[in-house]
Amino acid sequence: MTLIAKLALEDGTVYSGIGFGAEGEISGEVVFNTSMTGYQEILTDPSYRGQIVTMTYPEIGNYGVNSIDIEHEKPSLAGFIVREESRIFSNYRAEGDLSSYLKQHGLIGLAGIDTRALVRHIRQKGAMRGVLSTADLDDASLVEKAKTSPGLVGRDLVREVMPSESRKWDGQLDEWTATEIARGAANGSAASSGADAAHIVCMDFGMKWNIPRHFVSRGNQVTVVPGDTSADDILGLNPDGVFLSNGPGDPEPLDYAQKTIANLIGKTPVFGICLGHQLLSLACGAKTFKLKFGHRGANQPVLDLQTGKVEITTQNHGFAVEEDSLPDCLEITHRNLNDDTIAGVRHREFNAFSVQHHPEASSGPHDSHYLFDRFQAALHASC
Numbered sequence: 001m002t003l004i005a006k007l008a009l010e011d012g013t014v015y016s017g018i019g020f021g022a023e024g025e026i027s028g029e030v031v032f033n034t035s036m037t038g039y040q041e042i043l044t045d046p047s048y049r050g051q052i053v054t055m056t057y058p059e060i061g062n063y064g065v066n067s068i069d070i071e072h073e074k075p076s077l078a079g080f081i082v083r084e085e086s087r088i089f090s091n092y093r094a095e096g097d098l099s100s101y102l103k104q105h106g107l108i109g110l111a112g113i114d115t116r117a118l119v120r121h122i123r124q125k126g127a128m129r130g131v132l133s134t135a136d137l138d139d140a141s142l143v144e145k146a147k148t149s150p151g152l153v154g155r156d157l158v159r160e161v162m163p164s165e166s167r168k169w170d171g172q173l174d175e176w177t178a179t180e181i182a183r184g185a186a187n188g189s190a191a192s193s194g195a196d197a198a199h200i201v202c203m204d205f206g207m208k209w210n211i212p213r214h215f216v217s218r219g220n221q222v223t224v225v226p227g228d229t230s231a232d233d234i235l236g237l238n239p240d241g242v243f244l245s246n247g248p249g250d251p252e253p254l255d256y257a258q259k260t261i262a263n264l265i266g267k268t269p270v271f272g273i274c275l276g277h278q279l280l281s282l283a284c285g286a287k288t289f290k291l292k293f294g295h296r297g298a299n300q301p302v303l304d305l306q307t308g309k310v311e312i313t314t315q316n317h318g319f320a321v322e323e324d325s326l327p328d329c330l331e332i333t334h335r336n337l338n339d340d341t342i343a344g345v346r347h348r349e350f351n352a353f354s355v356q357h358h359p360e361a362s363s364g365p366h367d368s369h370y371l372f373d374r375f376q377a378a379l380h381a382s383c
Helices: 037-045 098-104 115-123 141-146 175-187 210-217 230-233 255-264 274-285 370-382
Strands: 004-009 014-021 025-033 051-055 079-081 109-110 128-133 199-204 219-228 241-244 268-273 288-304 310-321 330-336 341-346 352-354
Touching: 004 037, 014 141, 014 219, 014 370, 025 079, 025 115, 025 141, 025 288, 025 310, 037 051, 037 098, 037 199, 051 115, 051 310, 079 268, 098 109, 098 210, 109 128, 115 288, 128 141, 128 341, 199 210, 199 255, 210 288, 230 255, 241 274, 241 341, 241 370, 255 274, 268 288, 268 370, 274 341, 288 341, 330 352
Parallel strands: 025 051, 051 079, 079 109, 199 219, 199 241, 241 268, 268 352
Antiparallel strands: 004 014, 004 128, 014 109, 025 128, 288 310, 288 330, 330 341, 341 352
16 A cells, blocks of 8 residues: 655645655755765764755665674664655665664655756755654645754754764775785874774764764774763863864854864864864854755866865755854865865964765765875874
């Protein structure tokens, strides 16, 4: 029996299609991702907390799911929308199908709608609140629910995805990052291991697991701490460097993280990615703003202003650093070539830098892996 599902937006637009995965009802901000692959990594990226994600690539699920290509222990997004959910999957690493995976984790999926029309609507009107339901199929009721659902601005979603306690990172390397060890050994850039290994403390605001994999692949010891850990407690761990992770939602309400970061700058090398980039900028006195529909996908062009090279990057964010508010202590290092927004900054006096994109990719291109090597050099300079 076909399961009917509907998506209603706060502006009154309603899409009807076929439900897959779990049944029920969920609200969230409706956004889109332009990646052609990597749907399992997208599903398990904590940065999507509170969002209903639409995939622009027409067929999703064709290579199944597995227990390796995950970026967190469970999915964090609100709902998942595709043009066509593949009923057949084929890949030597596959362990199951997408619909069963969504059902296992209580996620509602919607298929069979014109995702091109939905994406055009979001691009024209901006990301907006929506309700995805297999239970209530009344258009007027769903639109009203969408109008009264919570948005992302002003909410602290990090509290919902960050870990409750500190731990040593002992996760396994995936296929991609395992090759980094061999690459580093081949070109002489591999980090020391054992007693000589650098110690990185990761502030986890909803961190993708491929980030600590990159650090471990370079021979570092990694300690993961909750995003609300104080600067004194972090410095008490004697780090050679501190990493500021990605995470969901609006960075401005995270005053506790901004205070901690401000007290870390100048005392240890600092490297931030995505939300970590925004928080580093806020801690230095900048402001952030909400983008019309955000940057989400594995094909986003970024210009490295230092080298003049263009990198194709993975991105997932709905907020950006406001250039007019940038303090004198920060210098712009990267720009997004689609809309010229800030994609990277560095501190002019202290060893602290950040990027808006995801150099760890997973999934996505490897153009920005050099940023991990840059942080690695900073770690050894501080030892």
